[in-house]
Amino acid sequence: MDARVTYWEEQHITCRKAQAAFSPPEPEQLIVVSDGVYERDMVQGVRYASPPHMSG
Numbered sequence: 001m002d003a004r005v006t007y008w009e010e011q012h013i014t015c016r017k018a019q020a021a022f023s024p025p026e027p028e029q030l031i032v033v034s035d036g037v038y039e040r041d042m043v044q045g046v047r048y049a050s051p052p053h054m055s056g
Contacts, residue, residue, distance in 0.1 A: 023047075025055030 015022040025031055030053060037043055047055065 029053060029055040031055045 011024070012022055034043065035041075
């Protein structure tokens with residue numbers, strides 16, 4: 001549970017720094033993880049318009 005709270009706080013801090021709204025995906029929405037994420041490559045988060053069952 002401590003990790004969840006830490007991640008939640010870090011996400012809010014990042015959004016404030018970027019002047020972006022905090023908008024996490026809903027539990028029933030699908031997400032995609034790009035190649036390289038698990039290998040610790042650079043990651044860029046982008047959301048595109050998508051159907052309601054996906055996070056964008």
